[in-house]
Amino acid sequence: MPPRERVWLAAAVIGWVAVNAAVLLLAPGHAPFDWPAQHDPPSGPGQVIAAQLALGELLLLAVVAYVLTRRRPNPAIAERVPPRPTAHRELWLLVAYGVLAQLGGLFLGRALGWHPIGFHLAGTLVGTADPVRPAEAIGWAGYNGLCYALLPYLWFRRRYTARQLCLRSADRRGDTVLILVVLALESLAQWAALGHAFAGLTAGQIALGAPVTFVLYLAGTVLPTVIFVQGLLVPRYARLTGSTTGTLVLGGLTYAALHVFEGWGRLGSPREFVLTILFVLLIYVLPGAFKTWLTVRTGNAWVHAWAYHAVAPHTMHDTGLVVRIFRL
Template sequence: MTLTRTDPPHTPPRLRLLRERSVWIAAAGWLAGCAAVLAIAGDALPFDWPHDAHGTPGDRLVEFNTRLLEVLVLMGIVYWLTRRRPRPDLAARSPERAVALRETLGLLAYGAAGLGVGYVLARALGWHPFALHLAGSLYGTHDDVTPAEAVTWAVYNVVVYAAVPLLYFRRRYSSRELNLVSADRRGDAKVIAVILLIESAVQYLAMHPGTFDLGARQLALGLPLTFALYFAGAVLPAMVFIYCVLVPRFARLTGSTATTVILGGLTYAALHLWDAWTMFDSPAHAALSVLFLLATYFGPGMFKTWLTVRTGNAWVHVWAYHALAPHTLADTPLIARVFRLC
């Protein structure tokens, strides 16, 4: 697990990790966030979470720390599976530092503009603001989500965060430089199979309600429909925006795998800013919303980045830890309700 370019090759991976300032900052930030939740929230959270309606703030923190532990275990498994593979040099796939910085800042500003336009457009149509998740994902919702909203959300996201950036950067960089091709198909397939099996089991145990409690017709229609919507609305946007374009530039700018992984997690969390359950009607609610966005998405975002860093192939995270599990497995009941398949 080479974490910086300057570490001697004989240095044990855990020692290299402990020498990373970004790791200590991230760990301190996580602990500070947990303490802030307990200080701000009191006895209850303000969010509308039908799937987690009765948990206390302490219960939620235990759950999120358990999820983070799962992510760290999965990262260890991926390291073990890829330990004999040549390490992809993602920084070399990025342009020189000045260009990489300009492109990174430009893409982040573009992403922020995409969130802003998605907010205004969706609100103008009477819908939930467009972010990387459809309203009701993961936590459920009591709100009405229409088929028109779901389809427009998917089209908006795939155009803004996937098609436009890919068209722009593909004219300037090769498929390899954008992490779009595999250097070890058999190795990538092994990583995908192992992680998908583990995450599918985790999702099956955590389903609220269970996808496989649906009827045969609901499954026959709901599974492919959920896959298609989330592939367009969440999976491809995250893949192109973060793991094809930003991750190699993070690697170039930081010179650190650990910092690249952390920045990938933060960017992934930021793209979920308008999740339907978030509340920004008061400073306390805004602070809790940001803290729980980080608690929900920082770990998965780091793991998706880690998969890309270890394999050099952005498609690996798509099949191992995004398109099928969790989204198709977890969100089919939501899509069945949205499209009146129930």
């Protein structure tokens, strides 16, 4: 392993251990979050165990993705962006833009009497005791789709081709096989963890709610991840770090950072704020890194969207939430 990869790997391992230890230290019992959709109240030990299980699952999926793509030419996504000075400038402009978009979502959501507008609709994956109205759900999807997908795409598409933005497949058959295999495995994992994904819903509610959920989350989190994270930031991480491991680490951290203003987060005290950040890291760094792995292996940012985002987990997991919001 090259020295640069070893450094990034060591940093990732040390950081992961530190986050887990901090969660156990600050929340040895229940954590101050309201997760009504979960079987048990959130706790430090429970979340640490869940994170290690997720790590094992995603390592398995990463191996599967590697095996399915091992004979492909290297997509070399780092070469799709300009040399370092330009890539560096574009990266920091994107980071600054992302911070402003996050703060804008926080203040706009509060001004309208909603939850903060983050990368997930309030209640996603964990449920919420606070009511979410249709206007908030539509506003969340519209804000994120505009700020993180449409505007960045229009700006960069004037300068770069679809291939340079990782939005065009170089191997449609191979990408399709990879998508179907990962989607099948992840769907089975979701089913094993959650039981019947649509429990409590009638056939009519599923028929109406699943397409609405798919479209809502496509605009609100899937397309923003495809464009802003995987299409724009990840290739620049690859160019500037010169490291696959570094690219995965930064991709995972970026994905987690975009979820800081989750509807379940608590910012009222220093302990609550720190625990919110730590829980976000435990929950989202690994999925973000795996999404980045799929892009690095295929050069196609769409692969993660269909294999490990739009359908599983969101349509499977959040149709019940959308049915309740829209009273379907």
